[in-house]
Amino acid sequence: MRRALPIMFQGTHSDAGKSVIATAFCRIFARNGWKTAPFKSQNMSLNSYVTLDGKEIGRAQGVQAEAAGVVATTHMNPILIKPSRDQEAQIVVHGKPYENMKATTYRNEFFHLGLELIQQSLHVLMNEYDRLVIEGAGSPAEVNLNDRELVNMRVARMANAPVVLVGDIERGGVFASLVGTLQLLEEQDRKRVIGVIINKFRGDLSLLQPGLRWFEQYTGVKVLGVVPYTHVRIDAEDSVALSRYATKKDNGKAIDVAVIQYPRISNFTDIDPFFAEPDCSVRFVSDASLLGEPDILILPGSKNTIEDVHFLKETGLFVAIRRLYERSDTIMFGICGGYQMLGERIKDPFHVETPLDAVAGLSLLPVETTLACEKTTVLCEGMLVYKNEMFDVKGYEIHMGRSLVKQGEPLILLSGKTDGCKTKDERVIGTYMHDLFHNDMFRHHLLNSVRRKKQLSPLMERPHYRQLRAQAFDDLADCVEKHVDVKAIERKMIEFQGGEHHAL
Structure with a gap:
């Protein structure tokens, strides 16, 4: 029976670049001939994607499915949370509105149903695909929420997935955030972290090397790669990304x-x-x-x-x-x-x-x-x-x-x-x-x-956006393959599943 090899990407915080890294791996695995699916158990986003059967999932999982060359389904994002007002959100289950809930109600009353939905979707995907690229949300070190979280380490345990932790160096304090996250994890979960990826790096990599060596010696966790800051035309899923957009006109543009x-x-x-x-x-x-x-x-x-x-x-x-x-x-x-x-x-x-x-x-x-x-x-x-x-x-x-x-x-x-x-x-x-x-x-x-x-004279040559989008998937995959030890990650994926019949 087919059983997918899973890998999970978690971040030190929201907008660390988990979605982009996950998208890259969807493309990488698909290009290598593996039938690949994305998965995010619970997504909080106001950017949606509509599946072929008219269901609503998080935009990131729809885009990741496109990168993998497969048809998006609600199993790839069984729970979507769409904030509608302060401390209240619409809960979307398998693509259809379920109920509007306050945060406390969701946490206290929805947890067991959510757990069941996630287990069912994981089972379906694990038995239909060769590779499963799982994305977490926020941080796995939210100690005040971890007893009932549905999207980070609990999902990694359910899928028996190795975890790669993604840190955003652009914000500063990347080593502190990576080390702090690791130290706040329970021991069983910390052992699941096979390495870290430092994302959005600008500048001379040689200046970062002493920090990379220190990190590996201090934590015993491998740095799997340093991904340079690159502009990719991949849909943003979180309104946090809006802070990067301009608020003033570029006078050089017509x-x-x-x-x-x-x-x-x-x-x-x-x-x-x-x-x-x-x-x-x-x-x-x-x-x-x-x-x-x-x-x-x-x-x-x-x-x-x-x-x-x-x-x-x-x-x-x-x-x-x-x-x-x-x-x-x-x-x-x-x-x-x-x-x-x-x-x-x-x-x-x-x-x-x-x-x-x-x-x-x-x-x-x-x-x-x-x-x-x-x-x-x-x-x-x-x-x-x-x-x-x-x-x-x-x-x-x-x-x-x-x-x-x-x-x-x-x-x-x-x-x-x-x-x-x-x-x-x-x-x-x-x-x-x-x-x-x-x-x-x-x-x-x-x-x-x-x-x-x-x-002004019209422009006769303008971009074709869907072609740019398809090329963006390949450019992103090329960049990540160049700067991340993908083979090491794949070896760990096999080890976690007991070295079964998923030869490279």
Whole structure:
């Protein structure tokens, strides 16, 4: 019977680079001919991925499945936690909403069910694949949570997986964080750590060597590699990553793309293709004083649309966006929650998001939204009409609302229905379709129309984002293979399974 060889990557903290390293190993194993699956037992993220059967999992596991060349399933992320407000989150089980829970309720009442779900998914994956790349979350040294944790060392024990600890040197104090993490682990778990990877290194490696030797002598744990800081086009899953993005315009770029950053921003990977465009400056805005007059303004998705509308009002962005429409020729896009905000009213009769019954929107689109208890998660494709041209587009929907368009033409013609809304002058556009800008022909046309408006020549050669994405997987795998002792990790994977029939 097939039984996968597992490896688990844990970090000293969130955003240490676990997801990226795990993605690299998914690609490495797949290129070496192993049928490989990613796994993260419990993911907390507002960036989602929709599977072929219309289920919702963490974005990182969907991307890792793509890197491995396999179809993503909910077994790869059986539990997804989507924070909706302070100390409360929507719990998604096998791709469908289960219940909204407070943190204490989740910890006290969900633990045993969660454990069962994780065991079942591990069993399925271990028997269907050759390699299993498991990703932890946060830190395994959260001593206040470890008695009921569902995502780090307990999962490593369940899978009998060796563990590689990932530390982020860019933040400083990497040796202290690695040593401290190891010292706080229980003895049985510390023995599971086969080595560490130091991530995001910049500079002269020779200057780091004394520290590497000291670390190995002090801890007895091997340094398996030092991965240089590299820019990879791999989707971010955690809003922590937003801190790395610009808040000011790059004046060397012709097109200014501003993205509203509200507290419950979700699926902000929608704007990733603009980072690849040579003439686009992308910046995140959370204060009215920084809005300016961008060429393109994007209101992305939100896990709590009503609360984020209140954020717009509290920060002055609500008024600033309306004035921007009146006084400039900025093109505005609302995606999912952003689309709802652009409408006239958002009603919440079932109190899905807040105790409030309704909130007024920006009233830039003739749309009224009613939030619903049932979530829509579906892959979609259709025909988008913009500037008298038609474009084939495909993406996905994740939302808990229904929007009624009172007048005007829809934006996208889907099979059996329509989606979105736009103003007559096509300056304000709303849609539920995520990944809209991943469609190259539409994005190229949009950006070149902005250039023409600014009396600039259009760019005839622009990147094809999905090709860049595929190449990014290989570039990442090449980088990790060059700087990490992959063979040593594979030998340990075999040792942990008793040296069974998984020869290299």
